[in-house]
Amino acid sequence: MTxxxxxxxxxVWAVTSALLLGGFAFxxxxxxxxxxxxTQPAAVRIARAPGDDNSCDPLATVAPSTSDGGLxxxxxxxxxxxxxxxxxxSYLWGFRDPNSGGIQGFDIDLVHALxxxxxxxxxxxxxxxxxxxxxxxALQSGLVDVVVRTFTHNCAREKQVSFSSDYFETGQxxxxxxxxxxxxxxASIKGQRICxxxxxxxxxxxxxxxxKSQEVAVENQLDCLVLMxxxxxxxxxxxxxxxxxxxxxxxxxxxxxxxxxTEYYAVAVKLGSRDLVARINAVLQSYIADGDWQRxxxxxxxxxxxxxxxxxxxxxxx
Amino acid sequence: xxxxxxxxxxxxxxxxxxxxxxxxxxxxxxxxxxLLALLTLxxxxxxxxxxxxxxAAADNVVNHSxxxxxxxxxxxxxxxxxxxxxxxxxxxxxxxxxxxRTQYNDDIATASQLLTKxxxxxxxxxxxxxWITKLNAELPVYAGLVETAKADDRQGIPLGGAYLRYASGQxxxxxLNEAQSLYQAxxxxxxxxxxxxxxxxxxxxxxxxxLLVVLVRAQIRLFRSTNRVFNLGMVFATAxxxxxxxxxxxxxxxxxxxxxxxxxxxxxxxxxLNQAEIEALKCRAAExxxxxxxxxxxxxxxxxxxxxVQLAGxxxxxxxxxxxxxxxxxxxxxxxxxxxxxxxxxxRHDTAHDANQNGDYSAAVNDTIGSGSNTIDAAFxxxxxxxDTAAAHEQGQFTSLADSGRGATSLLAPGAGVLAVLxxxxxxxxxxxxxxEYR
Numbered sequence: 156m157t158x159x160x161x162x163x164x165x166x167v168w169a170v171t172s173a174l175l176l177g178g179f180a181f182x183x184x185x186x187x188x189x190x191x192x193x194t195q196p197a198a199v200r201i202a203r204a205p206g207d208d209n210s211c212d213p214l215a216t217v218a219p220s221t222s223d224g225g226l227x228x229x230x231x232x233x234x235x236x237x238x239x240x241x242x243x244x245s246y247l248w249g250f251r252d253p254n255s256g257g258i259q260g261f262d263i264d265l266v267h268a269l270x271x272x273x274x275x276x277x278x279x280x281x282x283x284x285x286x287x288x289x290x291x292x293a294l295q296s297g298l299v300d301v302v303v304r305t306f307t308h309n310c311a312r313e314k315q316v317s318f319s320s321d322y323f324e325t326g327q328x329x330x331x332x333x334x335x336x337x338x339x340x341x342a343s344i345k346g347q348r349i350c351x352x353x354x355x356x357x358x359x360x361x362x363x364x365x366x367k368s369q370e371v372a373v374e375n376q377l378d379c380l381v382l383m384x385x386x387x388x389x390x391x392x393x394x395x396x397x398x399x400x401x402x403x404x405x406x407x408x409x410x411x412x413x414x415x416x417t418e419y420y421a422v423a424v425k426l427g428s429r430d431l432v433a434r435i436n437a438v439l440q441s442y443i444a445d446g447d448w449q450r451x452x453x454x455x456x457x458x459x460x461x462x463x464x465x466x467x468x469x470x471x472x473x
Numbered sequence: 474x475x476x477x478x479x480x481x482x483x484x485x486x487x488x489x490x491x492x493x494x495x496x497x498x499x500x501x502x503x504x505x506x507x508l509l510a511l512l513t514l515x516x517x518x519x520x521x522x523x524x525x526x527x528x529a530a531a532d533n534v535v536n537h538s539x540x541x542x543x544x545x546x547x548x549x550x551x552x553x554x555x556x557x558x559x560x561x562x563x564x565x566x567x568x569x570x571x572x573x574r575t576q577y578n579d580d581i582a583t584a585s586q587l588l589t590k591x592x593x594x595x596x597x598x599x600x601x602x603x604w605i606t607k608l609n610a611e612l613p614v615y616a617g618l619v620e621t622a623k624a625d626d627r628q629g630i631p632l633g634g635a636y637l638r639y640a641s642g643q644x645x646x647x648x649l650n651e652a653q654s655l656y657q658a659x660x661x662x663x664x665x666x667x668x669x670x671x672x673x674x675x676x677x678x679x680x681x682x683x684l685l686v687v688l689v690r691a692q693i694r695l696f697r698s699t700n701r702v703f704n705l706g707m708v709f710a711t712a713x714x715x716x717x718x719x720x721x722x723x724x725x726x727x728x729x730x731x732x733x734x735x736x737x738x739x740x741x742x743x744x745x746l747n748q749a750e751i752e753a754l755k756c757r758a759a760e761x762x763x764x765x766x767x768x769x770x771x772x773x774x775x776x777x778x779x780x781x782v783q784l785a786g787x788x789x790x791x792x793x794x795x796x797x798x799x800x801x802x803x804x805x806x807x808x809x810x811x812x813x814x815x816x817x818x819x820x821r822h823d824t825a826h827d828a829n830q831n832g833d834y835s836a837a838v839n840d841t842i843g844s845g846s847n848t849i850d851a852a853f854x855x856x857x858x859x860x861d862t863a864a865a866h867e868q869g870q871f872t873s874l875a876d877s878g879r880g881a882t883s884l885l886a887p888g889a890g891v892l893a894v895l896x897x898x899x900x901x902x903x904x905x906x907x908x909x910e911y912r
Binding site for chain 2: 238242243244245246250251252253254256281282283284285286287289374375377378380381382385403404405
């Protein structure tokens with residue numbers, strides 16, 4: 156049975172019989188992104204980030220209030236948790252210690268202070284890691300109550316979200332290897348490969364600069380450090396505060412002295428949440444007055460920059 | 474055949490040789506016999522040549538191109554697995570388990586060994602060679618990046634995660650594409666060897682039919698001119714030629730049929746299963762890297778969505794593997810089990826994703842890389858196990874069917890050669906008898 160199985164295989168009979176029948180018959184018959192960069196005055200130092208329309212005073216904010224009566228504050232109190240959009244990749248600002256698993260940094264201290272004041276317990280927080288380009292959508296959709304994530308307060312963004320009083324002053328800076336000849340955004344940087352984060356202030360700044368050369372845009376400023384270590388870029392431009400964080404991770408780099416502009420970080424909330432902004436401003440006021448701001452600065456930032464600093468003074472508009 | 478009159482007309486004008494070969498009836502008979510014997514031998518030579526080249530192609534399928542294609546798939550798998558495992562080890566941070574570290578090291582070692590082997594087995598003009606060279610150069614660089622990532626992570630700085638994402642980017646966007654190209658090049662060669670081995674030897678078959686026609690016609694003519702019905706030599710020659718032609722037709726179509734089956738019931742589903750496993754590894758890597766990225770990008774969530782549809786969507790690799798194995802209970806069951814495992818995986822993935830969305834990163838990491846019976850890891854391991862079972866079965870099917878195919882023609886070439894020689898001898902002997910009668 157097995158030996159004859161091949162007889163049942165398809166094709167075998169067809170080809171064979173056709174050939175033979177045909178053969179004998181034959182024989183038989185016997186035939187054959189950051190678009191709207193403003194034009195900066197040439198004489199003075201750039202006072203606003205590109206992408207900003209200069210239409211507002213970024214230091215202006217709602218007068219502080221300790222009232223918990225507002226709708227937005229009440230929602231947080233009813234939930235019993237403050238949901239904060241943060242970064243876990245910015246060394247010194249908001250980062251996860253891989254060994255302990257804890258999230259820490261200057262921004263994180265501020266989040267805990269907000270929860271402590273509003274809810275009475277600094278640990279009543281939910282920390283949500285939010286990508287850079289998701290900061291505004293996360294607020295708009297109500298995914299988070301606040302964004303405390305080295306978020307620059309500028310006029311263009313004021314049309315999409317509301318900002319608290321500014322809690323940190325910084326400016327774009329250039330990070331280079333120690334032996335680099337770069338002295339600033341001038342002729343010395345011409346021809347160098349410069350890394351910036353996509354959609355960042357630095358990217359816009361570079362676009363409008365006369366000294367822009369070979370830009371390399373990456374998703375996150377941290378990726379610039381990888382590329383610098385691998386020798387694929389020669390310089391990185393990013394917020395001075397973040398540059399300090401990068402420098403802290405690689406001591407063979409240096410930050411070129413001087414900033415390219417002035418920027419302020421603020422806490423962002425959903426557009427129009429005046430009561431929450433007022434409440435946050437009150438927290439910031441006491442956070443600064445009680446010396447918590449300086450304590451946090453001394454713990455995270457000062458050891459790296461070696462410089463003293465103070466929070467910018469707010470312009471309360473009532 | 475030209476008529477008697479035509480030959481006479483042409484005789485004087487054609488000159489010496491033709492005239493001498495056809496001068497007398499016995500001469501004519503002898504010349505005809507020589508031509509017929511030569512035709513028979515030509516059939517033998519053509520058959521031996523065509524059958525041998527097909528056997529060589531079939532040998533190539535079994536001994537060369539299928540193993541190379543399978544090795545290329547294994548290189549692809551090892552690289553994808555290394556990327557996935559590196560991310561798992563990274564997420565375990567300081568507590569990286571010995572099992573994970575061993576698996577990663579094995580993946581790198583396997584990929585490296587197979588690349589060396591593939592380089593040795595394919596010539597310099599081989600289309601896969603360029604990919605082998607590139608992968609050989611990139612593999613140590615990748616391994617170095619992964620080690621840097623781990624070292625940075627142990628220092629407690631976020632740079633480690635960025636390094637791992639960079640390393641994974643090199644793997645996903647460059648090395649895996651090259652491994653895919655290598656796999657494609659080897660599979661193309663397998664298919665071309667298959668086509669060579671399966672093509673029917675039409676020239677030999679055609680000449681065989683012509684030979685039979687000529688033999689039968691010659692006997693009819695001989696009968697008419699000598700009034701003897703059977704010429705034993707010619708009958709023997711006809712029998713030999715018939716057997717040779719039959720053997721050729723049956724053997725070669727049988728081989729072709731077996732080889733076709735070894736492809737559709739072995740090699741082709743095996744390729745689909747390989748694709749499915751690689752896609753599953755990509756899904757797993759995306760899931761791990763999303764946690765490594767710690768919210769710095771949404772790219773990995775997008776990658777999970779795309780890759781999981783490619784794996785288990787309506788026209789995904791699992792569905793295709795399911796329909797390709799629909800007539801094979803063992804393989805089909807294994808594919809169904811793999812599909813069920815993926816559904817478990819998907820629901821556990823959603824749970825982990827929700828935990829991460831709600832800010833519970835530790836729970837998300839535990840759900841994703843933790844061990845235990847109801848974890849993502851368990852679902853993924855069981856999916857991989859089912860795919861491996863199905864793949865081993867298909868590999869067995871391939872080998873047995875391809876061996877049957879090769880067996881069907883193993884004696885054909887020498888056999889047909891001997892039969893052709895015998896037939897030629899029969900023709901000459903048979904005609905010489907008649908020629909002798911003229912003396």
